[in-house]
Every structure is written in structure tokens, then in C-alpha cells.
Amino acid sequence: MSQSSWQDRFGWFILVFFLAVTPIVMIGTKGAWDGIKNRVEDWLPETFEETQRLIWFYERFGTDELLMVSWKGCTLEDPRVAQYAQAIGSAMEVDGKEVVWFGKVITGPDALKSLTSEPLELPKSLAIDRLKQLLIGEDGEQTCVVAVVSPQGEEDRAAAIEFALEAANQVDGLSREDLIVAGTTLDGVAIDQASKGSLAALNLGSFAVCILIMAVSFRSARATIIVFVLAIFCEQLSMAIMYFSGQQMDSVLTLASNLTYVLSISSGVHLMNYYRESLAERSAKESVGWALRSALVPCLLSAGTTAVGMLSLTVSQIRPVTNFGAYAAASILAAAVVLLIWVPAAMYKFPIDPATWHHKSTSASRLQPVWDALSRDMSFAKWPIFVGSLVVLLISMFGVRKISTSAQLHDLFWSDAPILRDYDWLEANVGPLIPIEVVLRIDQPEEIQTDERFRIIDHVQQSIQDVEGVSATMSAATFAPVIPPRDEKGFRAVMRRASIRKILEGRLSNYVDMNYLRLEDGDELWRISARVHAADRLDYGALMERLRASVDQSLENYPTVEPIYSGSVPLIFKAQSEMLSDLVKSFGLAFVMIAVIMMILLRNFVTGLFSMIPNVLPTLLAFGTMGFLGVQVEIGSLLTASAALGIAVDDSLHFISWFNKGLRAGKSKTEATRLAYEHCGLAMIQTSLICSLGLLVFALSPFTPVSRFAWLMCGLLLTALLCDLLILPAILLCFTKKPKPTTEYSEAGLGDVRVED
Numbered sequence: 001m002s003q004s005s006w007q008d009r010f011g012w013f014i015l016v017f018f019l020a021v022t023p024i025v026m027i028g029t030k031g032a033w034d035g036i037k038n039r040v041e042d043w044l045p046e047t048f049e050e051t052q053r054l055i056w057f058y059e060r061f062g063t064d065e066l067l068m069v070s071w072k073g074c075t076l077e078d079p080r081v082a083q084y085a086q087a088i089g090s091a092m093e094v095d096g097k098e099v100v101w102f103g104k105v106i107t108g109p110d111a112l113k114s115l116t117s118e119p120l121e122l123p124k125s126l127a128i129d130r131l132k133q134l135l136i137g138e139d140g141e142q143t144c145v146v147a148v149v150s151p152q153g154e155e156d157r158a159a160a161i162e163f164a165l166e167a168a169n170q171v172d173g174l175s176r177e178d179l180i181v182a183g184t185t186l187d188g189v190a191i192d193q194a195s196k197g198s199l200a201a202l203n204l205g206s207f208a209v210c211i212l213i214m215a216v217s218f219r220s221a222r223a224t225i226i227v228f229v230l231a232i233f234c235e236q237l238s239m240a241i242m243y244f245s246g247q248q249m250d251s252v253l254t255l256a257s258n259l260t261y262v263l264s265i266s267s268g269v270h271l272m273n274y275y276r277e278s279l280a281e282r283s284a285k286e287s288v289g290w291a292l293r294s295a296l297v298p299c300l301l302s303a304g305t306t307a308v309g310m311l312s313l314t315v316s317q318i319r320p321v322t323n324f325g326a327y328a329a330a331s332i333l334a335a336a337v338v339l340l341i342w343v344p345a346a347m348y349k350f351p352i353d354p355a356t357w358h359h360k361s362t363s364a365s366r367l368q369p370v371w372d373a374l375s376r377d378m379s380f381a382k383w384p385i386f387v388g389s390l391v392v393l394l395i396s397m398f399g400v401r402k403i404s405t406s407a408q409l410h411d412l413f414w415s416d417a418p419i420l421r422d423y424d425w426l427e428a429n430v431g432p433l434i435p436i437e438v439v440l441r442i443d444q445p446e447e448i449q450t451d452e453r454f455r456i457i458d459h460v461q462q463s464i465q466d467v468e469g470v471s472a473t474m475s476a477a478t479f480a481p482v483i484p485p486r487d488e489k490g491f492r493a494v495m496r497r498a499s500i501r502k503i504l505e506g507r508l509s510n511y512v513d514m515n516y517l518r519l520e521d522g523d524e525l526w527r528i529s530a531r532v533h534a535a536d537r538l539d540y541g542a543l544m545e546r547l548r549a550s551v552d553q554s555l556e557n558y559p560t561v562e563p564i565y566s567g568s569v570p571l572i573f574k575a576q577s578e579m580l581s582d583l584v585k586s587f588g589l590a591f592v593m594i595a596v597i598m599m600i601l602l603r604n605f606v607t608g609l610f611s612m613i614p615n616v617l618p619t620l621l622a623f624g625t626m627g628f629l630g631v632q633v634e635i636g637s638l639l640t641a642s643a644a645l646g647i648a649v650d651d652s653l654h655f656i657s658w659f660n661k662g663l664r665a666g667k668s669k670t671e672a673t674r675l676a677y678e679h680c681g682l683a684m685i686q687t688s689l690i691c692s693l694g695l696l697v698f699a700l701s702p703f704t705p706v707s708r709f710a711w712l713m714c715g716l717l718l719t720a721l722l723c724d725l726l727i728l729p730a731i732l733l734c735f736t737k738k739p740k741p742t743t744e745y746s747e748a749g750l751g752d753v754r755v756e757d
Contacts, residue, residue, distance in 0.1 A: 007285075007288055007289070007344050007345050007347075007348035007349075008285075008348065010345070011345040011348050011349045012345075012349060014341060014342060014345040015342070015345055015346060015349060018233070018338075018342050022233070024240070025233070025236050025237050025240045026236060026240075027240075028236075028239060028240025028241070028242075028243040028244050029236045029239040029240055029243070031243040032239040032240065032242050032243035032249045033196075033239065033249070035243070035248050035249055036192060036195070036196050036248075036249045036250060036251065036254070037188065037192065037248060037249075037250060038188045038191040038192055038195070038250045038251050043318050043319050043320060043407075043575055044317065044318065044319070044571060044574060044575055044578070045317060045319065048317070048574060050566075050570045050571050050573075050574040051571065051574075053564065053565070053566045053570070054566050054567070054570075054571055056564075056566070057437055057439065057564075057566040057567070060439075060518045060520070060525060061437075061439075061515045061516075061518065061525075061527050062148070062515050063148070063149065063154070065148070065149045065154065065183075065184045065185050066146055066147065066148050066149065066183045066184060066185060067102070067146070067147045067149065067160075067161070067164055067181060067182075067183040067185045067186060068144050068145075068146050068181070068182050068183045068426055068430065068433060069084070069088070069144060069145045069146075069147065069164065069179055069180070069181050070142070070143070070144040070145070070179075070180050070426060070429070070430055071174065071178045071179055071180055072178070072180075074142060074143055074144060074145075075141045075142060075143060076108055076109050076112065076136070076141060076143050077141075078143075080171050080172070080173060080174050081107050081108070081109055081143060081145060082107065082109065082110075083170075083171045083172070083174075084145055084167060084168060084171050084174065085105045085107045085110075085145050087167035087168075087170040087171060088101075088102055088105055088145065088147050088163070088164050088167045089102055089104075089105040089147070090167075092163060094159075099152050100150050100152060101149065101150055101152060101153040101159065101160040101163045101164070102147035102148060102149055102150055102153060102160065102164070103148055103149070103150035103151075103153075104147070104148040105145060105146070105147045105148075106135065106145070106146045106147075106148075107135070107143065107144070107145050107146070108131065108135040108136045108143030108144060109143065111131055111135050111479075112124070112127050112128065112131060112135075112136070114479065115127035115130065115131070115479065119481075119503050119506070119507070120479070120480070120481050120503075121481075122481070122482070126482075128140050130478050131478075132431070132472070133430070133431035133432065133471055133472035133531070134431050134472050134474050134478075134531070135430070135431075136430070136431075137429045137430045137431070139429075142429045142430060143430070144426070144430045146183075147164065149185045153185070157185055157186075157188055157189050158189050158192065160185060161181075161185065161186055161189050164179075164181065165179060165181070180422045180425050180426055181422055182419065182422045182423045182426045182427075182433055183433060184433075184568070186419065187409060187419075190413070190417075190418075190419040191251055191412060191703060192251070194251075194412075194413060194417065194701070194702040194703040195251035195254065195701065195702075195703035195706060196251070196254075197702075198700070198701055198702055198703075199254060199701070202697055202698050202700060202701055203258070205697040205700075206258070206261070206262070206694045206695070206697040206698065207228075207232075209690075209693050209694050209696075209697055210228070210231070210261075210262065210265050210690050210693075210694045211224060211228055213686065213689055213690050213693065213694075214227055214228065214265070214269065214690070217269070217686045218272065219354065219356055220352055220354045220357070222350060222352050223272050223352045226268070226272075226343060226346050226347065226350070226352070227265055227268035227269065227272060227343075228265070229346075230264055230265075230268050230338065230339060230342065230343055231261045231262070231264040231265045231268065232261070233338060233342075234260050234261065234264040234331070234334070234335035234338055234339075235257045235258070235260055235261035235264070236257075237260075237331065237334055237335070237338070238256055238257040238260040238261075238327065238328075238331035238334070238335075239257045241327065241330055241331060241334065242256075242327055247323060247327065250320055250323075251703055251705070251706065252320035252321070252323070252324050252635060252636075252639070252705060252706075253320065253323055253324055253327060254706070255324060255328075255636075255639065255698075255706060255709055256324050256327045256328040256331055257331065258695070258698060259328055259331075259332075259643065259695070260328070260331040260332060260335050261694070262690060262691045262694040262695055263306065263332060263335065263647065263691065264335045264338075264339065265687075265690050265691075265694065266650065266687040266690055266691050267299050267302070267303070267335070267336065267339050267650075268339060268343060269683060269686050269687050269690060270295055270298070270299065270654065270680075270683050270687060271291055271292070271295045271299065271339065271343060272291075272352075273680075273682070273683040273686075274290070274291035274294040274295050275287050275288065275290075275291035275347065275352070276357045277291075277679065278290040278291055278294075279353070279357045284351040284352065284353040285348055285351065288344050288347045288348045289344075291344075291347075292340065292344050295340075296340065297657075298653050298654050298657050299336060299339060299340065300336060300340075301597070301601070301653050302649065302650035302653050302654070303332055303333055303335070303336035304333075304597070305594050305597055305646050305649040305650070305653070306329075306332050306643075306646035306647050306649070306650065307328075307329040307330075307332050307333050307646070308329075308590060308593045308594055308597070308646055309590045309594065309642045309643055309644075309645045309646020309647070309649075310324075310325045310326075310328040310329035310332065310642065310643060310646060311325055311326070311329045312325065312585075312586040312587070312589040312590035312593065312642045313325025313326075313328075313582075313586045313639065313642050313643075314326050315582065315585045315586050315589060316578070316582035316585075316586060316638075317578045317582065318575060318578055318579065318582060318635065318638075320635060321582060321586075321635065321638060321639065324639055325586070325642070328643070367681060367682060368678070371674055371677035371678055371681055372674065374673075374677060374725070374726075374729070375670055375671075375673040375674035375677055375729070376670065378670070378673060378729050378730055378733060379669075379670050379733060381730065382729075382730040382731075382733040382734050383730075383734060385726060385727060385730035386610075386727070386730050386731055386734050389613055389614075389617060389723075389727045389730075390613070392617065392621065393613060393616070393617055393620060395624065396617070396620040396621045396623070396624030396625075397620060397624065398624065398627075399623070399624025399625060399626070399627035399628040400620060400623050400624045400627050401627065402627035402628060402630075403580065403583070403623060403626060403627040403633055404580075404630075404632050404633070405576045405577075405579040405580045405583075405632060405633045405634070405638075406576060406632040406633070406634050407572050407575040407576050407579060407634065407635065408534070408537075408572060409423070409434075409534050410534060410535060411632070411634040411704060411705075412634075412703065412704050412705065413702060413703070413704055414702055414704060414707075417702060420535075423534050423535065424535055427533050427534060427535060431471065431472050431531060432471040432472055432531035432532050432533040432534070433531060433533075433534055434531060434532045434533065434534050434568055434569060435529055435530070435531060435567040435568050435569070436470070436529075436530040436531075436532065436544075436547065436565070436567040436568075436569045436570070437527060437528075437529055437530075437565070437566040437567035438460070438464060438527075438528045438529075438530065438547075438551060438563055438564070438565055438566075439525050439526065439527055439528075439563070439564040439565075439566065440456070440457065440460060440525070440526045440528065440561050440562070440563055440564075441523050441524070441525055441561070441562040441563075441564060442456075442523060442524045442525075442526065442560060442561050443523055443560040443561075443562070444522070444523075444560060445523065445524040447560075448560075449501065450501050450504045450505050450508075451483055451497055451500055451501045451504060452486070453524070453526075454476070454477055454480055454483050454504060455483055455486065456555075456558055456561060457475055457476060457477045457526050457528065458475075458477040458480075458483060459554050460528060460551055460554050460555065460563075461473050461475045461477055461478075461528050462554075463550045463551060463553065463554035464528060464530050464547060464550065464551065465530075466550065467530075467543070467546050467547050467550050468543075468546060469532055469536065469538050469543045469546070470530045470531070470532055470543075470547070471531055471532060471533055472530070472531040473528060473529065473530045473531070474528075474529045474531075475516060475526065475527065475528040475529065476511040476514070476516040476517055476526060476527075479507075479510075479511070479514065479516075480504060480507070481500050481503055481504075483500060484496055484497060484500070515527065529567075530547075530567075532569060540569050540570075540572055540573035540576065541573050541576075541577070543569065543573075544565070544569065544570060544573060547565070548563075548565070551563045579633065579634075579635065579638050580633070582638060583623075583633065583638055583641055586641065586642045587619065587641045587642050587645065589642075590641075590642040590645050590646060591612065591616060591645065594612065594615070594645065594646065594649055595608060595609060595612050596608075598611050598612060598649075598652075601653075601656070602656070604735070606735055607731070607732075607735040607736060610731045610734075610735060611652065611656070611728065611731055611732070613723075613727060613731060614648070614652060614720065614723035614724050614727040614728040614731070615645055615648040615649050615652060615720065615723070616645060617719070617723050617727070618644060618648060618715075618716045618717075618719035618720045618723060619640070619641050619644050619645055619716060621719060622640075622712060622715060622716055622719070623637075623641065634704065634705060634708060635705045636704065636705030636706060636707070636708035636709035636712070637708050637709070637712055639705075639709055640709055640712045640713050640716060643713070644713060644716035644717065644720065647691065647717065647720075648716070648717070648720035648723075648724070650687070651680075651684045651687065651688065651720070651721065651724045652724055652728055654680040654683065654684065655676045655680055655684070655724055655728055655729070656676075656728075656732070657676075657680075658672075658675055658676035658679045658680055659672045659673060659675070659676040659729075659732055659736075660672075661675065662674075662675035662676065663736070669732070669733050669736060670733075673729050673732070673733065676729070677725075677729075681725065684721060684724060684725065685721065688717050688718060688720070688721035691713075691717050692713070692714040692715075692717040692718050693714065695709075695710045695713045695714055695717075696710055696711060696714040697710070698710035699711040699714070
């Protein structure tokens, strides 16, 4: 059976089969889309010590997931504070069931009252000082409502946030537009809204860009439609794979389907260009088989190397990165199968045979002088180009060493995002919101007087408050009477200590209810909660070192007290450390695996190694520049390094394919270079423009990781195009030795990729 006969025999069956599975794919796509959820705290695996400590903390003291709500004019005397607190803490009926979205609601006036009334009876000025930057602003007037989300609220944070906003409409003189809201409960919801809300529009923009480029390139509506349908199907298939495998989508995973879309178009353009080239000598149906034979090995290899680049990301310990790598690889391989089965069948049953395709295209004719000049001049400039690329490579590597990473909230949104405006306003007018939790485990507490235990807690709290970067602290000592100094003498002092001890012992159950105390296996666990500003560009690693040193120093005389550190800051610091490690590991792994593939194809170690320069140079140049400029790498940037390496190899493989065809046909290296330019130069430009500009549309996303991924990938792919057109030919001319001429060589080309010594 001939190579092309299967399209004739099974073409309609293939088209009907794909049409039949499309509804199933669409069901998976909708399920994945509807299930998009984000929670930054879940990015690290449970095996990490920082994650385990956070889980340990939650099990004992409850979640630190809260919502801080305020408004302009929200002061200690504002009656709307109590009314809003009552509204947000009330239950509502959902599907016939009573739901309480927020389990505990705290207000500045309530906290102040508890400090100034019996049994504490603190002076109002002292009580306000204790609550400043926690529930009361520095001016002593501005206050807020803090609501701790309930288990039901954790299951549906979007509904909880909507309820909190609508609760304002139940208060006279207050509306949801007046509210200024921030907190960990809102973070995931805001990410969902930022990424998902604009994704449909951005997808349409990407579709339009890709269709426009294809329409201009092909000048054939049928060719454009076939490649576009291929890309849309593969994008939906990518999301369906996630859904049916049980993987919940997040905003980072949406990039996998977007990437599959543009890469499917890229591969489709290569296949269509092979077909177009064949039409000059063959019929439309014969050209389908010829195009498939020519594209089969390069497309499979490019899909394989791209998948290798994506799979290298699975070494990451950050879940969204690991998931992106695994599902992007699976989607790209699945798309390659669809490309090589569905597209030939569609081209065979719906022949593409415009008259303009039977002769060289206008674009190709216009580029011919460019290819002639490049191939001619490359023979003289090959060594300067090669040496120059090595110099740029080495300089870039020095910049890469200066890279720093960040996983903070402000890296996830544009600077003018509403959530960041609210965070900045609340932190400026009330207090900071990012928590560090320090738990003091007191062994055999019965051996230490109650007032002495509170002295320890207060002493450690003050030591934390004095740490640079920490803006506020709160503990059981915040809601305790003033503890007299230990060295205070006299009968009155003894009686005062006894009275305070009695008050403290009588309030221990209150501290348990307030989640500042837990009793466990005879030990006491006392919680001290510190807060840092989300907007501050703090070095969290240095901050934790200062904090640990200060706490350790304050506990020098208390060997039975053990500090345990938890909260968002240690987790964010761990995420930042892992991101830098993952960047190096994943890129290194991708480089090694792809380099081995290139060495096998070229059958020469040196040429295979040097042929990687055009593929690694764009990434090293981009990240080196970021290092020199001090631009921090966040999760979106992290994804691009290995992904761009895998994608960049695509054009390299097609160029090497035609270069070796020329050599095997007996052409000189200069003529083989010209042949490669003529046959795949235009396709390389088209696919690079489609991939880069198709992704660049997503730079408009309000979710910064998607935006950063888009513009960085665009820059990387355009740089890779220049490297493939200039540096790769120079390297091939420098290190490839001309084989013995033969007239028998594979039309697919890469079967004969070799270098003979």
C-alpha cells in the first residue's frame, strides 16, 4: 500500500472519527474551564518542612485565612462597623441549607472594649497602642473588620467574597463600592478573576493574530481553515486531557493549552509549506503524501524535543510548574499525532490547489536575494559569528548568576490592580497583612508561674517587634493585663502579682478560644503572630534569619521553651528558593537531553554540542539581561526557559534537515546552506511570527505570570529565529565535513543527518 493511499481509504473515517470525539473533548474543555481555581499556599508539596509546619499550625490554631474590610471613615466611633460585622457574620440560605461564610468576626471597637473593660481595665491609650497596625491605624481612629473564613467559606471562596461585599448593602450609609478589602481569602479569588476573566478575550485576540498571519502567508482560505481547526482542536484536547485525568486547572495550566494552540499552528504551517512546495511538480493528492513524508520525521522530532523541554519542568517542586511541564508535554505529543493523521486526511478529501501555489510565492521570491547573500557571505563570516556568539553566551552566563526570584503577591498582578490598591490602602491606614507565625512550645508549664509564662511571651513578642521588617505583632500578651516587673519588691507587689496571676489563669480558656493557646501532651503552645507589609520588597530569607536570631537570643535563659516558625513568609521564601533551583535544574536537564538528541542526529559530538548554541543563547541572553538589570524571576518567567529551549529546536531541526539533504546530493556546504534557506527559511519566519505574536497577545493579561510568560516567550522565539538564521548556519559551515555525494537520500532528510569524520 502506498504512503498516500491510507488518506484515500481511511480519510473519511478519520474525519468522521474526529468529528465524533469533538463533543467529548468539548465536555472535558468545559469541565476544566469551570474548575479553574488558584491558591498560592498550595503551590508547594506537603512533603516540604515549611508546608508540614503550616499544616501543623492550621490543625492547632486554625487557618490564618482572613478578610480585612474597611472603608474611608471607618473609625472607632463609626456605628456602621458593628452593623457590618453583624451582617458579615450572619448565615444565609443556599440550596435550602444554612451557610455561614465567616466563622469569627473581630472589629477594632470590640477588641478595644475587651481591653478597657473588666477584668483587664487597661487605659484606653494603652489599649489603642496595643492594637495599632493590627486592628487600629497609626492615627488611633481608623479601624477595620476582620473576618475569619469558615470551612464552608474555604470550599467556595468566591461565594464568601461576594457575600462579604453584598453585606455592605445591608448597612445604612454603606455600599459594596465603599468597601476596601484584602486578605488571603481574597487572593485566590482575585487570581481567578484576573486570569479567567480576560482569557476568553485574549484567546480571541490570539486567534485573530494567527489567522491574519496565516491568511497573508497562505493566500488560501481552505489552508488557513484547516490549520486553524487543527490548532483549536488541539487546544481543546489539551484542556480535556487535564480534566479527564483528574487534574484541576489553575491559571498557570491555562498556558499549556495556549502554548499547544500556537505550536499546533506552527507545525501545521511547516506541513502546509511542504505541501505547497510539492505542488509545483505533483498533483494535489500526490502532494499530500509527499508533504507527509517530508514532514514526518522533522515534526515528530520537533514535538519530541519540545516535549523534552516541557518534561524537564517536572523536576520542579512547585506544583503549577510541574503540572504545566507534564500536561504541556502530553498535549504537544497528542497534537503531533492529530497533525500527522487528521491534517493529511483533511487535505486529501478537501484538496488545496490554488493557482498561485503552483509557482514560487511572491514572499519566497522576494527573500531569494536575502538567502543568496546570507549563504554567500556566511562562508566568510562564519568564524566571527561563531566566536561572537560564544562571547555573548559567556557574558549572559555571568548575568544569569545574578538572578533573583520572587513569589510575592505583588508579582501576580499589575501595579494598578484593584487588589493591590486595596492592599496598599489597608496597610497604609490600618496595618500589614502578610503573617509570620511563631509558636512557643513550653515544656512542663506547671513548673513556671502563669505570670512568668506571660513575661516570656511578652519578651519574645517584643524581640520580634524589634526585628527590621516586622511592623506589628499580636499574642495572648496583647490581651493580658500589664505584667509587673519580676524584680518589683514589697507586699503590694506580691499581692498585685497574685491578682494578675488569678486574672490570667481565669482567662486561659479565653486565649484558647482566641486561638492564641493550645494544650498538647502536657505542653502549652503559645502563638505569636507577626505581620509584614505585602508591598515591601523584603528579602524574606534575611528577614527569617533576623527573626530567628532575635527569638533565639530572647530565649537564651529559657531552655524549656522551643520556638516553631510558620506562616506565609517562610512558605513564600521556600517557594522563591525552589524557583531558582528549579530554573537551573530544569534548564540543565532540558539542555542535556536535547543536546544528546542533536548529537545522535548529527552523529558528531562537537557539532551536536555547538548546534545547541542557537537554542540556548536566547534563553541565557534574556535571563542574563534580567540578572544584570535586577528584574526578578517569577513563576511565569520560570516556565519560559525550558519551554523556549524545546521550541527553538524545532526550526533548527528543519534547517539541519535541508542542509544535510544538500550535502547528500553532492552540493557544497555553501550551496547546502542556500538550499536550507530556500526550503525552510520562509516557514521558519512564518512559524516564529505565529508563535511569538500569537503568544504576545496574552501579555495584556492582568495576571502577571501569564503576561510575563507571553512577552518573554515572544522575545525568546524571535531571538531564536535570528540565531537559527545566522548562528546555526555559521556553526554548520564551521564544523560539518562534507560527506561523499550520493543521489539516494531520504526525502524526510533527517534520516541522513550525519557528520563524517
